[in-house]
Amino acid sequence: MLPPLEDIKTDDERFMREALKEAIKAFQAKEVPVGAVIVKDGQIIARGYNQVELLKDATAHAEILAITAAENVVENWRLKGCTLYCTLEPCAMCAGAIQLSRLDAIVWGAPDIRLGANGSWVDLFSQKHPIHTVEVRSGVLREWCQAPLKQFFQKRRVENAERN
Amino acid sequence: MLPPLEDIKTDDERFMREALKEAIKAFQAKEVPVGAVIVKDGQIIARGYNQVELLKDATAHAEILAITAAENVVENWRLKGCTLYCTLEPCAMCAGAIQLSRLDAIVWGAPDIRLGANGSWVDLFSQKHPIHTVEVRSGVLREWCQAPLKQFFQKRRVENAERN
Numbered sequence: 001m002l003p004p005l006e007d008i009k010t011d012d013e014r015f016m017r018e019a020l021k022e023a024i025k026a027f028q029a030k031e032v033p034v035g036a037v038i039v040k041d042g043q044i045i046a047r048g049y050n051q052v053e054l055l056k057d058a059t060a061h062a063e064i065l066a067i068t069a070a071e072n073v074v075e076n077w078r079l080k081g082c083t084l085y086c087t088l089e090p091c092a093m094c095a096g097a098i099q100l101s102r103l104d105a106i107v108w109g110a111p112d113i114r115l116g117a118n119g120s121w122v123d124l125f126s127q128k129h130p131i132h133t134v135e136v137r138s139g140v141l142r143e144w145c146q147a148p149l150k151q152f153f154q155k156r157r158v159e160n161a162e163r164n
Numbered sequence: 165m166l167p168p169l170e171d172i173k174t175d176d177e178r179f180m181r182e183a184l185k186e187a188i189k190a191f192q193a194k195e196v197p198v199g200a201v202i203v204k205d206g207q208i209i210a211r212g213y214n215q216v217e218l219l220k221d222a223t224a225h226a227e228i229l230a231i232t233a234a235e236n237v238v239e240n241w242r243l244k245g246c247t248l249y250c251t252l253e254p255c256a257m258c259a260g261a262i263q264l265s266r267l268d269a270i271v272w273g274a275p276d277i278r279l280g281a282n283g284s285w286v287d288l289f290s291q292k293h294p295i296h297t298v299e300v301r302s303g304v305l306r307e308w309c310q311a312p313l314k315q316f317f318q319k320r321r322v323e324n325a326e327r328n
Contacts, residue, residue, distance in 0.1 A: 057232055058241040058265035059223075068221055077222040092288055093260025096281070100257055101222035114294045117260070121294060122286070124256055130278045130285060 001027075003144050012085075012107050015039050016141045019085040019109070022049040022062060023148050029054060033148035036062040036086040038070040038079065038103075045082070046070035062086060063094040067101050078102045087145040089116035089138065095124040098134055105135035109145025165191075167308050176249075176271050179203050180305045183249040183273070186213040186226060187312050193218060197312035200226040200250040202234040202243065202267075209246070210234035226250060227258040231265050242266045251309035253280035253302065259288040262298055269299035273309030 001024050008014050015037055022035025026049040038046040048065030052058060063086050071077050083105040090098060090108065095117035098106055108118065117124045118136060125136050165188050172178050179201055186199025190213040202210040212229030216222060227250050235241050247269040254262060254272065259281035262270055272282065281288045282300060289300050 052241055056239060056241050057235050058243075059228060059232060059261050060241075064223060068223060071221050075220060077216055077220050077224075079222075091260055091264070092281075093257050093264055096255055096257025096260055097223050100255070117256075122288065122291070124286065127286070 001144075001148060003141060011042075012137060012140045015044070015083075015085045016087070016107065016109055016145070018044060018047075019062075019087050020141065020144060020148075022047050023087045023145070026050045026062070027148045027152060033152050034062045034086065034088045036066040036084060038066050038082050038084050040070075040074070040079075040082045045073045059093065061091065061094050062088075063090055064097055067097055067103075071101065080104070083107060085140075087141075088112050088149070089118050089120055091115040092117040092122060092124060099124070099129050099132050102132050103134055105137070107137045107140050109139070109141050110149065111138075111142075165308075165312060167305060175206075176301060176304045179208070179247075179249045180251070180271065180273055180309070182208060182211075183226075183251050184305065184308060184312075186211050187251045187309070190214045190226070191312045191316060197316050198226045198250065198252045200230040200248060202230050202246050202248050204234075204238070204243075204246045209237045223257065225255065225258050226252075227254055228261055231261055231267075235265065244268070247271060249304075251305075252276050252313070253282050253284055255279040256281040256286060256288060263288070263293050263296055266296050267298055269301070271301045271304050273303070273305050274313065275302075275306075 018037045019035045023033040027033035031050045034050045046069035048062045050062045051060040079101045087109045089112040182201045183199045187197040191197035195214045198214045200212045210233035212226045214226045215224040243265045249271045251273045253276040
C-alpha cells in the first residue's frame with residue numbers, strides 16, 4: 001500500500017508517504033483511511049489518522065487530531081512555520097481548523113469529491129481569508145492516497161450487499 | 165449580562181440564554197466570550213465555552229467542545245434529534261463540524277462579521293450539503309449575545325493601547 005522508497009523524489013512526497021502510513025493505520029482499524037502528519041523545520045512533530053468510529057466523534061478527522069497533537073508539542077495554538085500533509089482534500093471543518101491554527105501550508109493527496117473544501121464541494125482556500133492565508137499544494141501521491149479509500153469503500157459495499 | 169427571565173418568551177430564547185451563561189464563563193476566563201449548549205428532547209445534554217487560550221488549541225471553540233461533550237452523552241457521533249444553540253455565528257470549522265455530526269438544527273445569536281460561515285464570510289449552510297441538511301435560525305437574543313464580545317474586544321484594545 002506504500003509507494004516504493006526509490007520512487008520518492010521530493011520532500012512533499014516523502015512526508016505524504018508518512019501521512020499514508022497513518023491512513024493505513026486507519027484502514028486497519030476499519031476507519032475511513034485518511035492520515036496526516038505535521039512538519040516543522042523538516043521534522044515530523046505530529047501524526048494523526050481518522051478515528052471517528054473509535055472515538056465516536058465526528059470531529060476526529062486525521063487533520064484535527066494531528067493539529068491538536070502538534071499544538072501540544074509546540075505548546076501554542078498557532079502552528080507558525082508548520083506544514084500539514086494529508087492524504088485527502090480537507091473537508092470544511094478541517095479547512096477551517098487549518099486556517100484558525102495558522103498553519104503555513106497544507107499539502108493534500110487525493111480529492112474528496114463529496115466533501116472536499118478545496119474545490120470539490122466548496123473552496124475555502126481560494127477566497128481571501130480575513131485573518132490568515134494558507135499556501136496549498138495538492139495531488140501529491142494522488143493515486144497512492146486514493147487506493148486505500150477505494151479499497152475501503154469497495155469492501156464496505158460488498159459487506160452491505162451481503163447483509164441485505 | 166443576562167436578559168431578565170421575564171423577557172424570555174420562546175424556547176429558542178430560553179436555550180440561548182443558557183448558551184449566554186457559557187459565554188460569560190469564557191469572558192471570566194479571559195477567552196473570547198462565546199458559549200454553546202446542545203438540546204435534545206427539550207433538555208440540555210451538553211455545554212461548552214470557548215477555551216482556545218486555556219487549552220492552547222485553536223479548535224477549542226464553544227461549538228466543538230459542546231459537540232464532543234454531546235457525542236459522549238449519546239455515545240454516538242451522530243447527534244440526531246439535537247439542536248445546537250450558540251451565541252455567535254459559527255465559523256467554517258464549526259459549521260463543518262455541525263454538518264458532520266448530523267445535528268438537526270442550529271440557532272445562533274450574533275453575526276461574526278469576520279469569520280462567520282453562515283453569510284458573513286462564506287455561507288456553508290445555504291448551499292446544498294452532499295450528506296446532511298441542517299436547519300438554521302439566527303439572530304436570537306442578538307444584542308445580548310453581542311454585548312460580552314463588544315466588551316471583551318473593547319477591553320483588549322484598551323489594554324493593548326496601554327501596553328504600547
